[in-house]
Amino acid sequence: MSDNLQNDNVVIESPEPVDTTLPMVIYALYLASIVTGGLTALVGVVIAYVYRGKGPEWLDQHYRYQVRTFWIGLLYFCLSGVLMFVLIGFVLWLVAVVWLVIRCVKGFKGLQEKRSPENVDTWLV
Known part of the structure; x- marks a missing residue:
């Protein structure tokens, strides 16, 4: 009988x-x-890789979003660097900077609301 009492409390x-x-x-x-x-993005992606999978689901989605942001951003910035020889790269670099800022702001907002970022798998924003 005491077991039931303990289970109820x-x-x-x-x-x-x-x-x-x-x-x-x-x-x-x-x-x-x-x-x-x-340079600081390289430090950030290493931290994201280390801590990925060690928290609740919504926080792990942020780490995944950050890793994807790094690799997709690297592709966009390298592409704009190559295209600077034809002058369109300067415009593409500016677009890539805006893309990065928007993704980081969306991530900050999601963290403040304690939810995962929207559209984690997208290549855009």
């Missing part, structure tokens, strides 16, 4: 609050990469 603990500081730092590193020529 089970206290359900709320899950621990999730620390979103590291993903925010990664987004900030990506934004800083515009000025540093991509």
Whole structure:
């Protein structure tokens, strides 16, 4: 009978609050990469790879989004660098910068709302 009493008085603990500081730092590193020529983005993607899969589902989606942002951004910036010889690369570089800023802002917003970013698999924004 005492077992039933103990089972009826089970206290359900709320899950621990999730620390979103590291993903925010990664987004900030990506934004800083515009000025540093991509060096801080390299640090950010390494951090994202290390911490991917070690949190709740919505936070793991942010790490996945950050890894995809790095690789797709690398492709866009390399393509714009090659096309600078024909002068269209300058416009494409500016478009790539705007693309990066929009993705980082969307990521920041998702972190503040404690949800995964929208359209994680997209190549656009």
